[in-house]
Amino acid sequence: MIFNEEILKYNNNQDINILFNAFSPKGENDSYNLKLFIDTLFMNSELKNIETSWRDFEQETLDFWISSKMNFNPISNIPNSKDAEEYIEQAGLQTLIRLDMDWCKNKIENKEVPDIDKFSSVKIQLYSLYYRLYEPSWKPAPGEVTDLLIISVVPYVDVYITEKFQANIIQKIRKKVHNLEKVAIKKIRDLR
Numbered sequence: 001m002i003f004n005e006e007i008l009k010y011n012n013n014q015d016i017n018i019l020f021n022a023f024s025p026k027g028e029n030d031s032y033n034l035k036l037f038i039d040t041l042f043m044n045s046e047l048k049n050i051e052t053s054w055r056d057f058e059q060e061t062l063d064f065w066i067s068s069k070m071n072f073n074p075i076s077n078i079p080n081s082k083d084a085e086e087y088i089e090q091a092g093l094q095t096l097i098r099l100d101m102d103w104c105k106n107k108i109e110n111k112e113v114p115d116i117d118k119f120s121s122v123k124i125q126l127y128s129l130y131y132r133l134y135e136p137s138w139k140p141a142p143g144e145v146t147d148l149l150i151i152s153v154v155p156y157v158d159v160y161i162t163e164k165f166q167a168n169i170i171q172k173i174r175k176k177v178h179n180l181e182k183v184a185i186k187k188i189r190d191l192r
Contacts, residue, residue: 002121002152003099010118015179058142066140069133079134081172087130088123092116095126120178121152127176131169155179161186 009015041047050057072090074083096114097104099122107114116123125148132138132148147166154160154170160183162170167187174180 006119058145061145062142074134079131084130088126091126120155124177127173128169159184163188
C-alpha cells in the first residue's frame, strides 16, 4: 500500500519509489503475463473474499462519504480552490488518523502534528473527494470509490490515463500535491 510506504519515508523526506510491472503480450518473462498474474492472484482465498464483497464495500464507503458531507460547509456553492484547501486542512488529519491511528497517536504524543503534505496518495484522494462531493452536478455511484482508490498512485507514475472528470480534477490540483506536476495526464477519449 502506498500509504505505508509514505509512513516509512515520512521522517527522512525521501521520495517514494514505487515500481509497477507493465504487462505486455510481448514479454517473455512469466511475471509479465497478465493472464497468469490474474489467475494466480485469484487463487488467493483472501483476495476472493475481498472481490466477493467489493460492491458492498463500495456502497458502504459511498454512503459514508455522503453522510460526512455535512461535516464541511464550503463558502461557495461551486467547488473552488479556497474551499478545497480548507477541506484538506480539516479532513487531512482525520483521514490520517482513520488510516493509522497508532502512528498518528505516536506523532501527536511526541508533540508533532502529522503533515498531510507528506502523504501525496491521501492528499490527492481528498482533493478528488472534495471536487466530487461538492460538485452540484455530481451523481454518486459506488464505482467512484474505486476511482478514488486508484487515483492514489498518480503522484508516483509518469503517465496517468483517466476519464474527463478525474483529469479535470487533477489539472486543478497539479501544484498542490507533491510530484503531481511531473505526471502527464491523458484523457481516455484522447486515445481513441
